[in-house]
Structure formats: C-alpha cells, structure tokens
Amino acid sequence: MNEHTKSIASLTDRLPNQHKKLLSVYITFCVFLIAELIMDPLILKSYSRMWPLSLQFAPLMLCAMSQGCIMLVGGINLSLGASLSLATTIAAVTMFEGAGGTVGGIVATLVSGMAIGLVMGTVVTFGRLPDIIVTLAFSYIWNGAALLVLSKPGGHIPSAYSGFLQSQGVVPFAIIMILLLLVFWKIIKNTRLGINIYAIGGNAKASFESGIHVRLTKILAYIISGLFMSGAALVLVGQTGCGDPTIGNAYGTKSIAAAILGGFSFSGGIGQMKGAVLGAFIYIAIENVLFFSGFSSFYQYIIQGAILIAAIGLKVVSYYRRGGEGA
Amino acid sequence: MRKITRKWFGSMMAVCLAASSLAACGGSSGGAASTTAAQAETTTAAQAATTAAESKAEEEPKSDSKEGGYKIGWSTIYLTPSWMQETSGLMDACIEKYKADGVISEYSIANADGDTSAQISQIENMIAEGYDAIILDAGSSDALNQVVEKATSQGVVVVNFDSLVTTDKVTCRIGTSDAEYGRLCAQWLVDTLGGKGNIIVFSGPAGVAVSDGRESGAMEILEQNPDINIITTLHSEYNSAPAMEVLNPVLDANEVDGICALGGSLASASLTAVLDKGLDMIPICGENYNGFLRQWSDLVDDGFESFAVCQPNWLGVLAVEQSIRILNGEDYDQDVVVPIPAIDNNNLSEFVPNDYSDDWYPIADITEDQIQKYLTPGA
Amino acid sequence: MSRCKEWLKDTTNLAYLTMILVWLTTVITIKGFARLGHNVSTLQTAALMGFAVLGQAVVVISGGIDMSVSEIITLSSVTCAACIKAGLPTPVAMGIALLACMLVGAFNATSIVFLKVPPIIQTVAAGCIIEGTLLVLTNGTPPAGCGKLLSWMSKGKPLVVTNAFWIWMAVYAILWWMMNRSKFGRYVYAIGTNVNTAKNSGVHVTKMNYMIYMLSGFCAGISGILMLGNIGSTYLTIGDPYQLYSIASVVIGGIAITGGKGKFSGVIAGTILTVLIRDILNVMSISEAFRNIFQGLLVLVLLLAYGRERRAR
Secondary structure (H helix, E strand, O other): OOHHHHHHHHHHHHHHHHHHHOHHHHHHHHHHHHHHHHHOOHHHHOHHHHHHHHHHHHHHHHHHHHHHHHHHOOOOOOOHHHHHHHHHHHHHHHOOOOHHHHHHHHHHHHHHHHHHHHHHHHHHHHOOOOHHHHHHHHHHHHHHHHHHHOOOOEOOOOHHHHHHHHOOOOOOHHHHHHHHHHHHHHHHHHOHHHHHHHHHHHOHHHHHHOOOOHHHHHHHHHHHHHHHHHHHHHHHHHHHOOEOOOHHHHHHHHHHHHHHHOOOOOOOOOOOHHHHHHHHHHHHHHHHHHHHOOOOOHHHHHHHHHHHHHHHHHHHHHHHHHHOOOO | OHHHHHHHHHHHHHHHHHHHHHHHHHHHHHHHHHHHHHHHHHHHHHHHHHHHHOOOHHHOOOHHHOOOOEEEEEEEOOOOOHHHHHHHHHHHHHHHHHHHOOOEEEEEEEEOOOOHHHHHHHHHHHHHOOOOEEEEEOOOOOOOHHHHHHHHHOOOEEEEEOOOOOOOOOOEEEEOOHHHHHHHHHHHHHHHHOOOEEEEEEEOOOOOHHHHHHHHHHHHHHHOOOOEEEEEEEEOOOOHHHHHHHHHHHHHHOOOOEEEEOOHHHHHHHHHHHHHOOOOOOOEEEEOOHHHHHHHHHHHHHOOOEEEEOOOOOHHHHHHHHHHHHHOOOOOOOEEEOOOOEEEOOOHHHOOOOOOOOOOOOOOOOOHHHHHHHHOOOO | OHHHHHHHHOHHHHHHHHHHHHHHHHHHHOOOOOOHHHHHHHHHHHHHHHHHHHHHHHHHHOOOOOOOHHHHHHHHHHHHHHHHHOOOOHHHHHHHHHHHHHHHHHHHHHHHHHHOOOHHHHHHHHHHHHHHHHHHHHOOOOOOOOOHHHHHHHHOOOEOEOHHHHHHHHHHHHHHHHHHHOHHHHHHHHHHHOHHHHHHOOOOHHHHHHHHHHHHHHHHHHHHHHHHHHHOOOOOOOOOOHHHHHHHHHHHOOOOOOOOOOOOOHHHHHHHHHHHHHHHHHHOOOOHHHHHHHHHHHHHHHHHHHOOOOOOO
C-alpha cells in the first residue's frame, strides 16, 4: 500500500470518530452555554437578544476558522489581526449605497481576503519559509496597507447592510453565514483538496512522496483561510458601520486561543471547523461570564491564561493516558 | 477500556471547567448574580414599556419611578494607562458620594482593553442588564455609533467623554477638541520659533482618531506658516521608551529647531533625547504629563520655555454629574466642549513639585462652580 | 571563489555581511549617522532589547518559542521598581526581579514538559497570567523607583559605549560559550533537531527544558531592568513592542525558527540589523503606513535571501 492510500485510509478511519474527538470540546461548550444562560438569562426571555449575541460571537468564530485552516496545514497565522483590519477598511471604501454597491463591496472584500491568503500562501510555499515568520512579516505589511486605505476609523457602510445584519428575522444572518461556511467547508473536506489539506498537515513529506501537490494544497488552504477572515471582516463592519485600521489587533491571539480550545493542534492535520466555532464560543463565554459576575476585568487575563493551559493540558494528559497519540 | 478512560477524562475536564466557572461566579458576587439578573428583567420590562410610550425617553424625568437609585455603567476602551487610572479614581470618588446619598445604586466598569468589538459587546451587555445610564470612553470614533444609537433608542442615557463618537443620537458628549489641542500646541511652537524653522511633528499611534485629530489640528496651523519646514511626522505609542527609539535617529540625522509633541510622554521622551544628546535647548511643547513637567521645572532656571496642554481627568466626573442631571430630567446641552487648560512658565509652579510618580497627570480638581458653568445649558 | 561561495552559504556570515553593508550605506547616505553619538544610541537600543533576543534565540534553537518575553520584560522592570521604591538596595531588587522572571520560565517549562502544552500556547497563556497579575497587584499604575546605580548601569558611558551594551556583550560571551563549547549547547541543538532522538541518546530533556526557559526568562529580565534604568520609570506595557522584534531578530540573525539550525552568534547581527532597519525607516520622511509596509517587506527580503529551508520536498 503506498503512502497516499494509507493516509487516505487512516483519514476515512478517522472521520467517523470526529464527534468522539470533539467530545471534550462539546462538554466544555455545554458547561459554558449553561453558564452563559445562567449569567445572562435574558437570552431565554427575549429571542431578540440573539442578534447582538450573534454579532458578538461571529467575528471570533470566523477568525478561529480562518486560523484553524492554517493550523491544519501545520502553520500559524500571526498576521490575522492586521489582515482583518485591512479587510474592514477595504469593505468600508468599496461598499456603496444601493443593492449593487453593497454586493459589489461584499465581493470586493471577499476577493481581497482571498488575495491576502494567496499572497501569503505563495510566499510561504515558493519562498520555502516557515509560516510563523512570513505571517509575522506580513502583519507589518497589512498594518501599513490598512493605514493607507483609511488613516483613521471611517469609510462608509450602507445602513441597509448594517440594518440587514441586525434586523430581526427568524435566525440572525451572522449565524446563517457561519452555517453556510461550515457547509462550504464540509463539502471541501470531502473533496480531494480537503483530504489533501489534512494529509499534508499530518506529514508534508510523505504526502509529497505519495503524489499530493503540497504547494498548491497549501496555497489553497491559505486562500480559504483568507475567505473566512474576510467573512469576519464583513460581520465586523456590519456591527460597527465603519472600517477601522486597528480593530483587528485584538483578534490575533484570541483566534489562536479559540482554535486551540476548539481542538486544533499545532502539529497540523488535526482539528475540525465545528470545533473552531465552539472554541470561539467558549472563549467569549468566559469573557461574558466574568463580565456578568462583576469581576474586575483585570482578572480576565489570569483566568483566560489558566483556562488555556488547563484545557490543553487536560486534553493532552487524556491523550497521553490513552496510549500517547500526542497532540 | 479506552472508551471508559476517555469518558472519565472528559467528565473530569467538565467538572474542572465547571468548577472554575462556578468559582468565577461565586468569588465576588455569587448571590448578586441572580439578583442582578432579576433586576435586569424588571428594569428592562419597565423600560420597554416606557420606551414604547415615549420616543424621547431621556427628557422625561425618571427619578420618581426609580426607588433604589440609578444603575450606571462605565464602558471604557482602556483602563490601564495612568490617565485612565486617575480618571477612574476621580469618578469613583464622585460615584461614592452619590451612592451614599442613594442616588446611584449600582456602578460597574467594563474595560474593553483596546478591543473595539469587545466594547460593543460590553455596551450590548449593559443594555441587556438594564443600566439607566452608560458613561462611555470610546475606542473608535465611528465604530460605536450603531450600538450607541441602539442604547439611546431604548431609553438608555449615553454620556460620552474624552474619546468621542460621531453619531448625533448620543445623549451627550463631553470633551475637549482634539484638533484644538493640536492647534494650541502648533501655534505656541510657531510663535516661539518666530514663524520659521525645521520641526518634527511627533504624534501618537497611527490609525487612531485621537492622535489623528491632534495631528490634523497641528498641521492646519503649520501649513499656514510656509517658513516652517516639517522634517517628518513620527508616530509612536504614548509611552516614553518607544518614543525615544523612534525619535533618536531623526534627531541625529537633522538639524531640528523645534518639536511639536502631541502627547505628554512623547514630549518627555523628546526632552530626554535632546538632553542626552547634549543638543542646544529647542522649544518642545507638551502635555501635563508629570515626568515632562518635572524635567521642565528643573530646566526653568536654564531658560527653557515650554507649553503644556491638559486633557482634564475630571471630564469623567463631568460625565457622571451630567448623566445624573439627565436622569433627573434636567435640561442639558448635547455637546459640552470644555476649554483646554494650558500650562506655561508662569503657572508651572502650581503643578510641580508634587508627590506623584512620573507617570501621572497633575491637574487642579474641578470645582462645583466649574461643573455648573460647563453643564448648565447655553453657557 | 568556491571558498567565497561556501562562506556565503553560512547564514550567520550573510547576516553579519548584510548588517555591515546596511550600516555602511546609512553612514554614507544619511547625514548625521556617521556621528559617534548616533551609533552609541543605536547600540543602546539594540542592547536593551538584545538580552531578550539572546534568550529567545536559545529557546528557538531548542525548537520552541517564547511568546511571554514581552510580559517578562514588564514583570522584571515593575518588580525591580517596586523593590527599589520599598527601599531595598538595587542589587537585591535586581535579584528579586530576575528570580521572579526565572520562576515564570520554570512555570513555562513545567507546563511544556508535564502537560505537553505546545510552547507557543503555554507562553501566550503565561503572558496573560503575568499581565493580569501585574494589573491586579499594581491596580494599573506601577510604583516608580530607580536608583542612580541602575541608571548608571544602563546609561552610563565610562567606556565610549553605554554600560548596557557592555553587559549585553558579557552575557552574550557567556551564552556563546555555553552554546558552542559546553554540553548545554550540544543538547540544545540536539533537542531542536529531534526531541526523540535526543531523548534516546541520553539527553535529559526535562532538565534541559527547565534550563532553557529559565534562561530565557533570566535574559528578558535583564532587558526589563535595564529598560527601567534607561528611562527612569516603568509602565505596564513597557515590554509589548519587543515580543515580535525578539522573534524577528532571531530569524534575521540566521537562526531557523524550526529549531536546531543556525549559529547562536547570529543574534548580535540580527538584533542590530532590526534596529538599523527601524532607524532608517524613521528617518525617511514617509507616512506611517509606508514605514510599516517597508518594514515587513525588508524582513521578507532578508528571509528570502538567507532564511529559506532546504528544498526537501
């Protein structure tokens, strides 16, 4: 059996197990869902609370998905915050009033998000440079580019678009968007591309030897990551009504933490998009629980740090006990 | 067997995380959590009724319907810089006074720590929790407009101070003008230099409304003076260490006649750099940052002249006072522009020496008269 | 000719060559950069962050990464300022600060070794915890305290260049010896190349991890203390800018971020080159946007010039 079929075999072997793999994430999710409901019981009383909550959770969920996508191919994206800022500024200058202008702006933002991914993916693969350093260098570049587009918060987001994101329908649009992207990922995951993404993250060399086009796969993973990132930017501009060249800074570390809480691994090839979404939920739920319990916001850092270590530590220990599959 | 261990660990983890989250609830206000929740329900229910009836909720006196005093929250983009600490301290004192009188029943601070999106969520949370008034120090001039509009449309009083939002729907804005700040500094520098010379414009972080506002105000004045040559515009965080690193090479490479520093720590760093390099004293304008004021007062005997503007910390106190006035149904102006206090060689001795650390902004306490003067409408 | 080629293949040599070329260009083209005063202040800037880079380099060579460097810098400068303010003699205050930093290193190592938390996550989490703890303890405003001795240690210039630079050189010399002439260095490279092989060949990986991360904490701690001495006071974000710079400097110095490869001696070139690039961009009269863009592009160009991985796949 050659390497390729073997890796595919091991993958198909793994897929039915995916829910088991996320078990600990599910449990943590439930704990925090309950905590969130206890602390903020308005969610149960008034369904309209769902809209602001969805806008609060959605950007980080999409960022975690974007980060997760890079982690799957064994990398890490340190420029996510800067590129998110850039994407919001692009959205704010490309969107115009009217249906055409709004859709045009959305398309422009999504395309530039993918272009951002394409550029970084190309440099990483053809430059044969480690992801962490390339994305670090690009974080400066995207920062500068965002300042070029808008030197301070501003630009114009059509009120119809923000209204649409915040309007009360049956299900918040942000949630529909995440579900759509999850379905999109699900489709990709079962194609050859998806299988290749998991395979090269697991072992790039073996994948190459078994005939997978490693470079192309990696670039495509970066493009998909850029797409998710620009989705986050679109939700953010809908929420804020403007582009802001510094708004993304806060998402850099948070997206990594959320992806890790959601079960992604640094060594690549492990993790699921659902997990990223749940991880982001858990992360923000921690913040909300602290807020509603009236803790000084200073404790936020300490508890977040401790939970990060505990979540991974416990998971790794459990893997270890099961026979040392590693994490 | 494997399955069992996995499950065991899963539940272990759940218990641990549950314990941590419970600890989080129980630590400071375990009992309070449920009561606040209950309160939130009643107040929002009441508010929903009132907002439905009256579109201009803030103009109606609410005091009679409030038995236990007002619930006021402060949403701030930062809490750690010393300017914020000082402001927070002044506000606490003011709040304590009102708490003792029973005017304010609850007060809480939400710190977004630089994350504008988090600030939006925190304001959403405050609306959900049924706060009567939200005092706001905004993280972005534009990004918070929508959530502020939402709050005021639901009858929550939003009093914005220091870093301001641009929406007209905000209940009240109290602040100084960033552009005026820049204009004052630049005008002083131009006058001191006699209208000509090579200068450096030293502004705060790029892409942020406050530093951009100060910079454009300064540029307005500088561009009116054709003999003023701007060598370069530098940007740095409002802290002395990075400011010095940015400034040092520029000072080495150019003959500089003056520095238009648009921030206290930037001015302090500029002065330190000039002294360390043994250059001739050049005019540097600044802010009431204690480190800068001290260096300045040490150099007064050597003939050093400077000029410092203040972003008054008591803007926060004004915001508290104003929100109570509005909640009590008193008249108010939507925009309160406070004149920028300034320090020059004549009144420097009123501020230094003092016992504060370098990282502090000494300023005279606000008087009752000033509060009356600034907040009375039409003044 | 082939010898020349061979010499240029060494990334460390390339880093030093680039550093000298960049420096010469600035001296010739930018007025005032030839002055001794300017070069002294450039070296001072390099030295202050250079300690943290030394520690980061050891961690990177061992295949890890330390994302808590910025918070350790803050921790040490705040602790030191607090101790001096409390009336302790400066050397004692410094000792306490460094001890606190090494404790953080030990904490990092414990999680990495026993809980198997990936270094990047563990150090980010440790950073969060330090940041929160400092905020809670100081309530946002750190005490100011800095004696004459500390100022002199950082800024004093009895021998042309500032003392901080000489201390940097001394620490570098010791670490260079450790990395190149002692068992410690051989083990660090072995772990960075392949942990399992190292373990099998008898390297005590646990002990080594403790030493590596505590060393990184110690080095970042010196940075923090001397930064306090340099500006005479401290604040709770003093270390923040140096996190990314410390990683960039290590890589620009020709050390592979993937671990196990690159000479330790490259750190000096990497640090100075990073500072030079920033100096040049600040002197140029361009907008902040272009400064950022060029900084990123220059780092990329340097990496493409010599940071590339072997074509293995």
